[in-house]
Amino acid sequence: MKSVLSCIQPTGDMHLGNYFGAVKNWVELQQKYKCFYGVVDYHAMTMPYSVDKLRNNTWELIFNLLAVGVKAENLFIQSLIPEHAELSWIFNCFCSYGQLTRMTQFKDKSQQVSETSKEQFISVGLLDYPVLQSADILIYKADYVPVGKDQEQHLELTRDIALRFNNSVRKEYFVLPDALYTDTPKIKSTADPSKKMSKSAGDKHFISLFQDEKSIRKQIKSAVTDVGDLKKGEMSEGVLNLFELLKASGGTEAYNSLMEDYNADNLKYVDLKEATANQLIDMTNEFKDNKVAIEKNKKDYKYMIKQSSGEIRKRAQQTVAEVKDLVGLMNVKFD
Numbered sequence: 001m002k003s004v005l006s007c008i009q010p011t012g013d014m015h016l017g018n019y020f021g022a023v024k025n026w027v028e029l030q031q032k033y034k035c036f037y038g039v040v041d042y043h044a045m046t047m048p049y050s051v052d053k054l055r056n057n058t059w060e061l062i063f064n065l066l067a068v069g070v071k072a073e074n075l076f077i078q079s080l081i082p083e084h085a086e087l088s089w090i091f092n093c094f095c096s097y098g099q100l101t102r103m104t105q106f107k108d109k110s111q112q113v114s115e116t117s118k119e120q121f122i123s124v125g126l127l128d129y130p131v132l133q134s135a136d137i138l139i140y141k142a143d144y145v146p147v148g149k150d151q152e153q154h155l156e157l158t159r160d161i162a163l164r165f166n167n168s169v170r171k172e173y174f175v176l177p178d179a180l181y182t183d184t185p186k187i188k189s190t191a192d193p194s195k196k197m198s199k200s201a202g203d204k205h206f207i208s209l210f211q212d213e214k215s216i217r218k219q220i221k222s223a224v225t226d227v228g229d230l231k232k233g234e235m236s237e238g239v240l241n242l243f244e245l246l247k248a249s250g251g252t253e254a255y256n257s258l259m260e261d262y263n264a265d266n267l268k269y270v271d272l273k274e275a276t277a278n279q280l281i282d283m284t285n286e287f288k289d290n291k292v293a294i295e296k297n298k299k300d301y302k303y304m305i306k307q308s309s310g311e312i313r314k315r316a317q318q319t320v321a322e323v324k325d326l327v328g329l330m331n332v333k334f335d
């Protein structure tokens with residue numbers, strides 16, 4: 001069976017954008033592949049963050065992932081597998097400094113730091129972020145990485161590191177992982193459909209997967225529909241976003257019939273909003289129920305995830321032992 005690896009940073013809440021854009025796909029991939037899904041807390045330290053919140057955010061995200069259907073046995077917490085950091089150090093020595101400074105995400109994020117934080121502190125960790133990500137991927141020898149466009153460059157770097165490593169040790173040790181492209185809907189902010197849904201833009205700009213019915217209705221009701229000049233026959237970004245949400249949350253019938261209305265030029269936005277809100281509430285109610293049940297047994301679930309991380313760690317340890325052997329580092333069994 002081919003294997004898949006993907007990871008997500010523990011930055012608090014999960015919203016409809018994360019869910020439809022990535023996590024829903026994770027749940028589906030579990031049927032066809034051996035999956036490794038990580039909550040990457042080492043990565044979360046690369047931007048200014050709160051030490052008091054990190055551990056809680058990590059558990060919160062684990063519970064959220066379980067509540068939407070990710071299986072416990074496929075989940076790990078990155079810092080419970082310190083071999084990720086060890087492999088990352090070794091990879092640092094197989095990665096060019098220049099290439100790291102040219103990464104788009106590094107440029108964007110360091111700019112974000114200088115614009116938003118008083119300290120203007122840009123850590124080496126932020127520069128090194130993609131090397132740790134390469135270790136996440138290669139440590140399990142994953143065949144596929146489901147990625148969005150924004151992560152393509154990181155996968156490219158991973159392949160470069162693997163190649164340079166293989167050349168240096170004169171062995172085809174690492175298999176070059178492939179991207180797994182899936183057509184996931186890109187959900188926009190309902191308050192400003194020109195932007196993608198994200199937490200960093202502020203409360204109005206995302207809808208949490210676990211938020212209560214009333215506030216979901218309110219946010220969908222106030223969704224921006226018509227903005228700017230549209231050419232005849234062109235759908236506005238806001239209306240398109242509502243249609244996307246309706247379809248993604250499983251409202252195919254309503255989607256088809258409202259689309260007919262739209263094409264006949266008699267779509268009422270209230271109807272589209274009502275259908276979308278209903279469908280989202282339907283879908284998220286199940287997740288909320290699951291979450292309540294999980295939170296009642298937090299202790300057991302934490303234990304399960306520590307166990308699964310321990311199991312997954314064995315593979316990571318195996319890789320790191322082989323890598324150390326190949327690059328000339330010490331192992332207790334060596335003289």
Ligand code: TRP
Nearest residue numbers: 005006007008009040133136137
């Ligand atoms: N950089 C990814 C993101 O911001 C998170 C991530 C870390 C990741 N390690 C990974 C994604 C390995 C895929 C594979 O979304």
